[in-house]
Amino acid sequence: MSRAVTLKQNTEFHRAYGRGKVKASPMLVTYVVKNRGLGCRIGITAAKKLGSAVERNRCRRIIRAAFSSISPNCNGNYDIVFVARFKTKKLKSCDLVPVMKKHLTELGVIRETAEADF
Numbered sequence: 553m554s555r556a557v558t559l560k561q562n563t564e565f566h567r568a569y570g571r572g573k574v575k576a577s578p579m580l581v582t583y584v585v586k587n588r589g590l591g592c593r594i595g596i597t598a599a600k601k602l603g604s605a606v607e608r609n610r611c612r613r614i615i616r617a618a619f620s621s622i623s624p625n626c627n628g629n630y631d632i633v634f635v636a637r638f639k640t641k642k643l644k645s646c647d648l649v650p651v652m653k654k655h656l657t658e659l660g661v662i663r664e665t666a667e668a669d670f
Contacts, residue, residue: 556616556623559595559631568595568633575655579643580615581635582655592626592661594619598636611636617645618652625662632661 559565572585587593596615598608615634640648656662 556619557591557593559593559633564593564631565595565597565633568631572631572633573659575658577637577651577655579637579639579648579651580655581637582652582659583633583635584656584659584661585631587629587631589629590631591629592623593631595631595633596636597633598640602636602638602641607641608636611640614640614643614645614648615652618648621645621649622653622656622662626656627663628661630661632656 559568568583568585572583574584575582594616596612598611600608602608602611615636619632619634634652653662657664
């Protein structure tokens with residue numbers, strides 16, 4: 553399994569925040585914006601209010617693991633930014649997959665027919 557292509561630059565994150573579509577839930581916030589033919593790229597943020605560095609890194613790992621199971625179903629070229637919320641700390645990646653799948657389906661990143669694959 554190869555690693556996902558990630559967003560690195562601050563401008564890439566701000567572009568998603570400013571121009572992207574957004575879906576929110578108590579566990580996760582998802583921003584999606586089209587990119588110029590670079591495939592599906594992800595960025596993950598966790599604010600300091602979530603806790604210590606250990607807790608923030610755990611939130612990022614949970615989100616990354618949940619996305620890795622969904623990423624084969626992504627169609628198109630999108631920049632996706634996931635923002636961890638307080639409830640993310642208490643979840644496992646398998647608990648986050650349905651929430652992430654729902655967000656990405658509603659935002660048009662995942663094909664409707666791909667829902668049967670989960």
